[in-house]
Amino acid sequence: MKKRIGKILTIIISIIVGIIFISPFYLVLTNSFKTQRGIFTNVVGLPGKFATLKNYGEAFVQLDFIHSCINSLLITVISVIIIVIFTSMAGWMLVRTKSKFSTFLFFLFAAAMLVPFQAVMLPLIKIMGSAHLLNPVGLIFMYLGFGTSLSIILYHGFIKGIPMEIEEAAVIDGCNKFQVFWYVVFPLLKPITVTVSILNTMWIWNDFLLPQLVINETRWHTIPLKMFYFFGQYSKKWHLALAGLVIAMIPIIVFYFFAQKHIVKGIAQGSIK
Incomplete structure (x- = not known):
């Protein structure tokens, strides 16, 4: 009887938590089909007589979606490639180099995750401005810095599970360190x-925050930066903003659905090893 009650309570709590998590998506999606008047008339209701598809067309144009999407894609892809290359090599060297200094470096990277971005935001922008790097190149460089800690920790945990004998065999076959890493590890x-x-x-x-601080040229604005222009000083175009938000979410949601199975698998293997 107790097990049955516990199971029922678990189901009820799961449903409540699920509703809480889904409710923001419901509000965004339903209100994206309403006019500005329709949103203020009934926020939580389904689109009725105020329903319209014009919001998506207008938001697409105002976002300059194709151009801003290309900007976001370029910055994201280049940043991720650079992060993967540098952090995978760093994680490998920290695992294979047995010394107090390598241990210190690893804990230094781990401790860096505790430093909030807001604490270094203004000094960082001042330094990057003096180096004339308030542009997409500087933004990618900063993404490398902020993305390094977590990436190295994940790689570090995973590499510990790779047998050293595999690398030793590659060295015996005549591989140098560079070849051992890229062709074997x-x-x-x-x-x-x-x-x-x-x-x-x-x-x-x-x-949103880092590109807003770094990118000054409109031609390099990403999708999150373009979304900001729906919110003016005296008026807020909620109907267009919500439609634009749905459009902006589509690429990353599609990407996530195709790759989600690898997230849990990779994190689980990295944490166990």
Whole structure:
């Protein structure tokens, strides 16, 4: 009887938690089909006589979606590739180099995750401005810095499970360190590389604050930056903003659904090993 009651309570709590998590998506989706008047008339109701598809067409144009999507794609893809290359090599060297200094470096990267972005935001922008790097190149460089800690920790945990004998055999066959990593080790890192790529892609694609501080030229604005222009000083175009938000979510949701199975797999393997 107690097991049955516990099971029922678990189901009820799961349903309540599910509703809480789904409710923001419901509000965004339903209100994206309403006019501005329809949103203020009934926020939680389904689109009725105020339903319209014009919001999506207008939001698509105002977002300059194709151009801003290309900007977001370029910055995200280049940043993720650079993060994967540098952090995979760093994680490998920290695991294979047995010294107090390598241990110190690893814990230093782990401790860096505790530093909030807001604490270094203004000094960082001042330094990057003096170096004339307030542009997409500087933004990618900063993404490398902020994405390094978590990526190295994930790679570090995964690489510990790779037998050293595989690398020793490659060295005996005549491989140098560079060849050992790229031809032997890196192919074995595929599960965790996919996980690192997904986590960083979702973070960089949705990031607003750092691009707003760094990118000054309109031609390089990403989708999150374009979304900001729906909110003026004296008026807020909620109907267009919500429609634009749905459009902006579609690429990353499609990407996530195709890659979601690798997230849990990679994190689980990295944490266990």
